Amino acid sequence: MPVYEFYCRRCEQPFTAEMHVAEHEASVVECPECHRKEDVEKRLSTFTAVTSHKSAHL
Ligand SMILES: [Zn+2]
Numbered sequence: 003m004p005v006y007e008f009y010c011r012r013c014e015q016p017f018t019a020e021m022h023v024a025e026h027e028a029s030v031v032e033c034p035e036c037h038r039k040e041d042v043e044k045r046l047s048t049f050t051a052v053t054s055h056k057s058a059h060l
Pocket residue numbers: 010011012013014033034035036037038
């Protein structure tokens with residue numbers, strides 16, 4: 003199972019969670035600290051590295 007990165011705005015803490023791709027797509031992730039889902043945002047570090055390439059810079 004892939005490991006995804008998340009960030010809880012409430013706790014101001016990043017965390018990781020193992021889940022299937024479908025679960026990740028459904029965005030049902032709760033923070034291990036405060037157990038809230040509303041303040042959790044995805045951190046797509048793997049994809050960000052690809053999309054934020056320097057091609058748009060000048
Ligand atoms: Zn939290």
